[in-house]
Amino acid sequence: MQTHPMKQVTIIGEALAREHLKKLLREVGAHGYTLFEVEGAGAQGERSGDIQEFGNVQVEVIVQPGMATEILERLQRDFFPRFAMIAFTSDIEVLRREKF
Amino acid sequence: MQTHPMKQVTIIGEALAREHLKKLLREVGAHGYTLFEVEGAGAQGERSGDIQEFGNVQVEVIVQPGMATEILERLQRDFFPRFAMIAFTSDIEVLRREKF
Amino acid sequence: MQTHPMKQVTIIGEALAREHLKKLLREVGAHGYTLFEVEGAGAQGERSGDIQEFGNVQVEVIVQPGMATEILERLQRDFFPRFAMIAFTSDIEVLRREKF
Amino acid sequence: MDLFDALRANLLSPVVLFFVMGILAAVLKSDLKFPEALYVTLTIYLLTAIGFKGGVAVSEAGLGQVWLPSLAAMLLGTVIPLWTYPVLRVLGRLSVPNAAALAGHYGSVSAVTFIAATNYLKGVGQPYESYAAAFLAVMESPAIIVGVLLGKLGAGDRSDALGSSVRTALHEALLGRSVFLLVGALAVGVLSGQRGMAGVEAFFVTPFQGVLALFLLEMGTVAGRRLGDLRKVGPFLLAFGILAPLVHGFLGVALGHAAGLSPGGATLLGVLSASASYIAAPAAMRLSLPDANPTLYLTSSLAITFPFNITVGIPIYYAAARWWQV
Amino acid sequence: MDLFDALRANLLSPVVLFFVMGILAAVLKSDLKFPEALYVTLTIYLLTAIGFKGGVAVSEAGLGQVWLPSLAAMLLGTVIPLWTYPVLRVLGRLSVPNAAALAGHYGSVSAVTFIAATNYLKGVGQPYESYAAAFLAVMESPAIIVGVLLGKLGAGDRSDALGSSVRTALHEALLGRSVFLLVGALAVGVLSGQRGMAGVEAFFVTPFQGVLALFLLEMGTVAGRRLGDLRKVGPFLLAFGILAPLVHGFLGVALGHAAGLSPGGATLLGVLSASASYIAAPAAMRLSLPDANPTLYLTSSLAITFPFNITVGIPIYYAAARWWQV
Amino acid sequence: MDLFDALRANLLSPVVLFFVMGILAAVLKSDLKFPEALYVTLTIYLLTAIGFKGGVAVSEAGLGQVWLPSLAAMLLGTVIPLWTYPVLRVLGRLSVPNAAALAGHYGSVSAVTFIAATNYLKGVGQPYESYAAAFLAVMESPAIIVGVLLGKLGAGDRSDALGSSVRTALHEALLGRSVFLLVGALAVGVLSGQRGMAGVEAFFVTPFQGVLALFLLEMGTVAGRRLGDLRKVGPFLLAFGILAPLVHGFLGVALGHAAGLSPGGATLLGVLSASASYIAAPAAMRLSLPDANPTLYLTSSLAITFPFNITVGIPIYYAAARWWQV
Numbered sequence A, B, C: 001m002q003t004h005p006m007k008q009v010t011i012i013g014e015a016l017a018r019e020h021l022k023k024l025l026r027e028v029g030a031h032g033y034t035l036f037e038v039e040g041a042g043a044q045g046e047r048s049g050d051i052q053e054f055g056n057v058q059v060e061v062i063v064q065p066g067m068a069t070e071i072l073e074r075l076q077r078d079f080f081p082r083f084a085m086i087a088f089t090s091d092i093e094v095l096r097r098e099k100f
Numbered sequence D, E, F: 001m002d003l004f005d006a007l008r009a010n011l012l013s014p015v016v017l018f019f020v021m022g023i024l025a026a027v028l029k030s031d032l033k034f035p036e037a038l039y040v041t042l043t044i045y046l047l048t049a050i051g052f053k054g055g056v057a058v059s060e061a062g063l064g065q066v067w068l069p070s071l072a073a074m075l076l077g078t079v080i081p082l083w084t085y086p087v088l089r090v091l092g093r094l095s096v097p098n099a100a101a102l103a104g105h106y107g108s109v110s111a112v113t114f115i116a117a118t119n120y121l122k123g124v125g126q127p128y129e130s131y132a133a134a135f136l137a138v139m140e141s142p143a144i145i146v147g148v149l150l151g152k153l154g155a156g157d158r159s160d161a162l163g164s165s166v167r168t169a170l171h172e173a174l175l176g177r178s179v180f181l182l183v184g185a186l187a188v189g190v191l192s193g194q195r196g197m198a199g200v201e202a203f204f205v206t207p208f209q210g211v212l213a214l215f216l217l218e219m220g221t222v223a224g225r226r227l228g229d230l231r232k233v234g235p236f237l238l239a240f241g242i243l244a245p246l247v248h249g250f251l252g253v254a255l256g257h258a259a260g261l262s263p264g265g266a267t268l269l270g271v272l273s274a275s276a277s278y279i280a281a282p283a284a285m286r287l288s289l290p291d292a293n294p295t296l297y298l299t300s301s302l303a304i305t306f307p308f309n310i311t312v313g314i315p316i317y318y319a320a321a322r323w324w325q326v
């Protein structure tokens, strides 16, 4: 079973950023993404999911290490100042490297 | 705190594969799984969650490295040709190794 | 892009433990958490999400390694004996270490 | 109408037929699955509606008429665990926490069973005290507290630990979703009265029975999915899950009769007494009696007693209430 | 009323206008998005209600009157794929699995289109056999099975693999959510009859049209989001997605007429025959004919045929049914 | 009916009592929590219903009668931010973005408050121009745009950045879920008219008040959960959150009177003018004025002004409208 190292970038932030995040991923050229709604709490207080507009989304995107860095830089610059948000990367092993 | 290395296998794919994935996990003998609905996009286009049948599920299963490979092989052979799907593994540390 | 190593603690267990888990995280002093509802199966049988009270929640919390151990110890001691639950840690890289 | 007709009327009602259909869906492994949000929504609607209607009825009847039967109902809920517990300990050879948890479940009530019963009485044209929802409200919690106490004392707990877990149970029992909705809506009904009812009747009353039918379709799938656990609970609990409701049902009918309720009202008190909680009680027990095995109390209350009451129990208690009266 | 009025009455009905509004929401990229749970809930409600109503109607009319047209409907569903397949193969130059999958979709039915048609007939005051929901129930599955068989045999499958995938298709087709709800609710309706209807009418019948309007608002967004794929399917499927329903629609009307249905009933059989499945069939095909390209069958059934029928198809079939009669 | 009776009628209505019950649920930390899908569903239903009803009313009354008061409403929404902004800057010592964001919120409207007001008028038997929903539709967006402009110009933005963020705000304000549903449903109502209403009335009109009661139960929990933030916003915003609606309310009533509206219609214009947006505006401001602090505008609009209007504001504006008339 031949697997290939990749980076998973996880972004958790307020639902309002949803479309902006999708746009960012298109711009950097990610081949795909996965998204779901979550609740949470952090520096910017509790964000319960009862009103969609006030909730959070978690976005997971699997990319090559280089693109991971690019995404983080864009988040740092354009998103962190505006949205309640965190982001982190983790090392994963995928099948079919050409997909990512 | 004694922790033990394990593999987390994450499978993201179309909701129609749901029961088939559960079956696969039973067959390889996984002790458990976690599942939730997500939306996403990839090579096979956008899969928004508005119609269950057209949405995605994300399945997380924690297993011994050997079983992880087995699951990936089965996915490669039986699922990737039929379903919009990705899969990857990551290294984690669990408590109570005997559970997995 | 300067990133910093952190621990992600993932807890998956029955929804009834929800408030207790939040309390635990407050007590150990975690700066935040992310939570969403999942279904799953394990040693304590299948937990489908149709009745909230019978379903599962997945809690993700990003902390310094030391706090990760503390959380695991508390889970081991106070939660595992009472609730259907698993927990594990994984290594991640975050931006803005001061947030965690 | 004799017992046979009473049964027939129930088994051929859409509400019960949809329930059976739900069980079939689970047994045949159809992929019919209600989204969790729908389950929560239907619960919120049913509890709010029944509470609100009950409250309006209370404001009409006046507390003077309501307090006595309500007190009787409350007492009944409180004492049922006291004999259920020893029976389960001695005859059932169950551990202290298991017996205590089960005792709490059977002293408490199932709102859905109650609602199905009101629906049944409507169907057969039997009037009943429409403030009966107040009985439902006062019967849910006490038995849960008693059950927890039995479990803790039976385990010889140190008083402080005892205090804390009773507090947990109290919080669960009084501020848990179901009790809160029921009591809150009751209060709203009492305060706004008939005048308030006029505006919202078309939502809380008119479509009520249909919503119930849809909800029982879902409850059928939920109960059906647990039928597999019947093997796990053993013959004793199987028998208990059917005999306990019968005994408690007749007792409730008798008490209701003594408290001066109409046959309809006596039937409802019987149904409440016969029903077992499967939401509030499990939640409280998981937290306050963690050593009790959920499979036991969930299976017996949800997979045995609940279907039994919905299908044949209700008409039986009704027949008893009518037989008593003459 | 001539064709023009028939069209006007449909295009200005809230149900269709909300559908158009939904398409606009998708095209204008408004952030209007229905939660998945709401979609599932509305489907459950609509299928249960239509099935239940139909069942009650069957119990009123008696099987003697229902079996013949139902059989006709079933046959129609079974044979439609048999000529659709070669057409798609030869004229459309589609691969075996794609042609077979599409054939299955167009032989099967869209419950929502059927419901919209009953709603339209109510609107123009045209009576119809209210047991027609039975046609819907018997037409959904057979074509799917036939489609899968065509695909497998066309690919010269070894019989065992064939067996297994037909079994999958059967399971999907018979125990899939939509068929199960429809058939189950039909049975409930038959058993509980008019007497049972009385209690739940206010939920399953009275608000029905309004719920349908809301649902079509959502279906508009769903269909609208797929309009982008029209480029991908090419001119042939564009034409097919409009001509097939017309041909099948007239055929259904004619057959309904021959089977002794009223103009209203004939219209409904025409609509069923003209409609293409976009839930049950895709689900079954994804699993049993994985080599078929979902974009082709989903786009043509959901983004072409469905909107065509909802907006102009229904009134056309109705006009045909009335023209035929005179 | 004097102010006291007006207040009493409101505070004892189920709608308001359920709202209070929701606040209690949050304050008492009951685990009552509505699923997000239910919240979205209720919003969709309420906006669609109110828009559709309004549209039908417009088609009845004719644009000739509707345009003047609608224009007045629109102007009101546009100018309110113009004096609110300096007040917040000077008296409140708020930063440019905070003052601008708040100004936009209070110029815009809360659909739920409007709906509660129509419900209140129904309750006290006061007729009103049923096309008033058109005012709601035209008042939501303009103030948001003005607020964003104030914030950008106040910050001396370079015109291009200005353009882009105004465009974002425009998109949010015109294609955001609430505005789109409202305007879309209005159009549907205008096109299908009374004839279309007949079919869907049982869903969009009859149960409406009850659904509103359920929704306000939820809104109570939402508002209640934010009460904790009251400490954070300081005494000035506390006062502003109550005085601004009073001032704007009387102004709206006066303007409505001048525009020839009935006391009922004038009350509604007063309510719209007094209400503050807590969905559309926050969404737009988060994106277009990211430097504004959400805690400030969400707390004042959702935890102060909204409860104030729902409980005592509406009857006060009504009393004013009646006093004015005589």
Ligand SMILES: Nc1ncnc2c1ncn2[C@@H]1O[C@H](COP(=O)(O)O)[C@@H](O)[C@H]1O
Pocket: A012, A013, A014, A039, A040, A041, A042, A043, A044, A045, A046, A047, A056, A083, A084, A085, A086, C030, C031, C032, C033, C034, C035, C060, C061, C062, C063, C099, C100
């Ligand atoms: N330490 C953490 N662990 C897990 N999730 C977090 C953490 N901090 C923040 N989050 C998530 O990120 C969202 C925004 O964080 P913040 O900007 O700090 O309010 C929160 O609502 C949480 O869902």
Ligand SMILES: Nc1ncnc2c1ncn2[C@@H]1O[C@H](COP(=O)(O)O)[C@@H](O)[C@H]1O
Pocket: A030, A031, A032, A033, A034, A035, A060, A061, A062, A063, A099, A100, B012, B013, B014, B039, B040, B041, B042, B043, B044, B045, B046, B047, B056, B083, B084, B085, B086
């Ligand atoms: N690069 C990616 N990162 C995260 N999720 C992905 C990625 N590619 C695909 N997915 C997920 O996997 C599903 C199926 O992928 P695909 O088969 O490429 O269409 C998509 O709908 C996404 O939910």
Ligand SMILES: Nc1ncnc2c1ncn2[C@@H]1O[C@H](COP(=O)(O)O)[C@@H](O)[C@H]1O
Pocket: B030, B031, B032, B033, B034, B035, B060, B061, B062, B063, B099, B100, C012, C013, C014, C039, C040, C041, C042, C043, C044, C045, C046, C047, C056, C083, C084, C085, C086
């Ligand atoms: N091996 C596993 N992989 C993924 N999730 C698991 C696994 N085992 C248990 N879980 C999750 O943890 C929950 C409780 O596990 P348990 O206590 O073993 O019943 C299950 O319902 C699953 O959601």
Ligand code: NA
Pocket: D105, D106, D107, D108, D109, D110, D248, D272, D273, D274, D275, D276, D277
């Ligand atoms: Na009981």
Ligand code: NA
Pocket: E105, E106, E107, E108, E109, E110, E248, E272, E273, E274, E275, E276, E277
């Ligand atoms: Na067809």
Ligand code: NA
Pocket: F105, F106, F107, F108, F109, F110, F248, F272, F273, F274, F275, F276, F277
């Ligand atoms: Na305003």
